[in-house]
Amino acid sequence: MSDKGKIIVTGGAGYIGSHCVVDLQLAGYTVIVLDDLSNSEIGVLDGIAAISGVRPVFHQVDICERSALRAILKEHRDAFGVIHFAAFKAVGESVEKPLAYYANNLGGLLSLLDTMSEFGLDNLIFSSSCTVYGQPAELPVTENAPVQPAQSPYGNTKQICEEILQDAVAANLFRGVISLRYFNPVGADPSALIGELPLGIPNNLMPFITQAAAGLRTELKVFGGDYNTPDGTPIRDYIHVSDLAEAHRLALERLINKEQSSAYEYYNIGTGRGSSVLEVIQAFERVSGIRLKYKIVDRRPGDVEQVWADTTKANEILGWKARRTLDEMAASAWAWEKKRVESRE
Ligand code: NAD
Numbered sequence: 001m002s003d004k005g006k007i008i009v010t011g012g013a014g015y016i017g018s019h020c021v022v023d024l025q026l027a028g029y030t031v032i033v034l035d036d037l038s039n040s041e042i043g044v045l046d047g048i049a050a051i052s053g054v055r056p057v058f059h060q061v062d063i064c065e066r067s068a069l070r071a072i073l074k075e076h077r078d079a080f081g082v083i084h085f086a087a088f089k090a091v092g093e094s095v096e097k098p099l100a101y102y103a104n105n106l107g108g109l110l111s112l113l114d115t116m117s118e119f120g121l122d123n124l125i126f127s128s129s130c131t132v133y134g135q136p137a138e139l140p141v142t143e144n145a146p147v148q149p150a151q152s153p154y155g156n157t158k159q160i161c162e163e164i165l166q167d168a169v170a171a172n173l174f175r176g177v178i179s180l181r182y183f184n185p186v187g188a189d190p191s192a193l194i195g196e197l198p199l200g201i202p203n204n205l206m207p208f209i210t211q212a213a214a215g216l217r218t219e220l221k222v223f224g225g226d227y228n229t230p231d232g233t234p235i236r237d238y239i240h241v242s243d244l245a246e247a248h249r250l251a252l253e254r255l256i257n258k259e260q261s262s263a264y265e266y267y268n269i270g271t272g273r274g275s276s277v278l279e280v281i282q283a284f285e286r287v288s289g290i291r292l293k294y295k296i297v298d299r300r301p302g303d304v305e306q307v308w309a310d311t312t313k314a315n316e317i318l319g320w321k322a323r324r325t326l327d328e329m330a331a332s333a334w335a336w337e338k339k340r341v342e343s344r345e
C-alpha cells in the first residue's frame with residue numbers, strides 16, 4: 001500500500017475516530033493515534049488492525065498534558081496535520097460537570113494548537129456538531145444559518161472551539177483548518193469489529209434501541225409524540241459513521257492539495273434526509289426482525305423539534321456524499337451490539 005503520509009488523530013480510539021483511522025489506513029495514510037482512553041478501550045486497536053491490516057502507532061496521552069503532548073508531537077513533527085476528535089461529548093453530563101467539559105474540550109484544543117504551532121504542524125480538522133444551529137429557522141439547514149446560543153456546556157464548547165480556530169487562523173497561526181459539523185452519527189463498520197461503546201445507560205437513540213433489543217434495557221422511551229412533525233416525533237439527520245469517516249479523508253485531501261478558498265472552512269456532514277424517532281425504530285425492526293417495546297413519554301428538555309442538513313456545500317466542494325441508508329445504519333449498529341453481547345457471555 002502506498003504511503004500517502006503521516007496523519008495524527010486525537011481521540012482515534014473513540015467511536016468516530018476509530019472508523020476514521022480505518023478509512024485513512026485503507027487509503028494508504030500512516031496514522032498516529034493519541035488517546036487517553038477516558039472513553040474508549042485499548043482493544044479498539046485490535047479491531048482497527050483486523051479491518052485495515054495495520055495497527056496504528058498509539059500513544060496513551062491526555063492532550064491537556066502539555067509536556068507529554070509536546071514530546072509526542074515533536075516525534076511526529078513530519079506529519080501533515082491533525083484530525084482532532086478528542087473531547088467529552090455527553091450533553092447531560094456537561095450540564096452536571098460544566099467545568100470538566102470546558103477544561104477538557106477547550107483546554108485540549110488550546111494545548112493541541114499551541115503545540116502544533118510550535119512544531120509547524122499547520123493543518124487541522126475539527127469535530128464540530130450540528131448542535132451549533134439549535135433549532136434553525138429554515139430547513140434543511142445550510143452553513144449560512146446563524147449559530148444559536150448553546151443549549152448546554154457541551155454545545156458551548158463546540159461553538160467556542162470554532163471561534164478559537166477562526167481567531168487562530170486569522171492570526172496566521174495555521175495554514176488550513178476545516179470544521180466538520182456532524183449531524184447524528186450512528187452505525188458501525190460492517191465487520192462489527194469496531195463500533196460505539198456507550199458507558200452506562202445510553203442517552204442517544206440508536207445505542208438505546210440496540211441495547212433494548214439485546215435485552216439490556218427494559219423499555220425504550222420515545223421522548224415526545226406531540227411535536228409539529230408528520231408523526232409527532234422529532235426529526236434528525238442520522239449519518240452512517242463510515243460515511244462520516246470518508247468526509248474527514250476528503251477534507252484532509254482538500255488541505256493536502258491546497259484547494260481551500262479560505263484558511264478556515266466549515267461544512268455540514270449529514271445525509272440531507274431527516275428521519276423521525278419512529279422511523280428509526282421501524283428501520284431497526286425491519287432489519288433485525290425484532291419488535292421493539294416502546295412508550296411515548298414527555299419531551300426531553302433541550303431537544304430541538306427537527307433538524308436536517310443541507311449538504312450541498314460538502315457535496316460540491318469536498319466531493320463527498322453520504323451513501324449508506326438508514327437501514328444500513330440500523331443493521332450495522334445491531335450487528336455490533338450482537339457481537340458485544342456474545343463477547344460478554
Ligand atoms: P468518543 O468519546 O467515542 O471518542 C472521543 C475519544 O477521545 C475517546 O476515545 C476518549 O478516550 C478520547 N479523549 C477524550 N478526552 C481526551 C483527552 N483529553 N486526551 C486524549 N484523548 C481524549 O466520542 P465520538 O462520538 O467518537 O466523538 C468524537 C468527536 O466528535 C468529539 O469531539 C465529539 O464531541 C464530536 N461529535 C460527536 C457526535 C456524536 O454524536 N458522537 C456528534 C457531533 C460531534
Ligand code: WQD
Binds near residue numbers: 089203204206223224
Ligand atoms: C435523537 C432523538 C431524542 C433517546 C445528540 C447531541 C448532539 C450530537 C448528537 C454531539 C431525539 C430521541 C433519544 C431515547 C428518544 N452530539 N430519543 N429516546 O439529541 O439529536 O443529539 O447527539 O455533538 O449534540 O445533543 O441525539 O440520539 O440523543 O436523540 O426518544 O432513549 O431520539 O429525544 O429526538 P440528539 P439523540
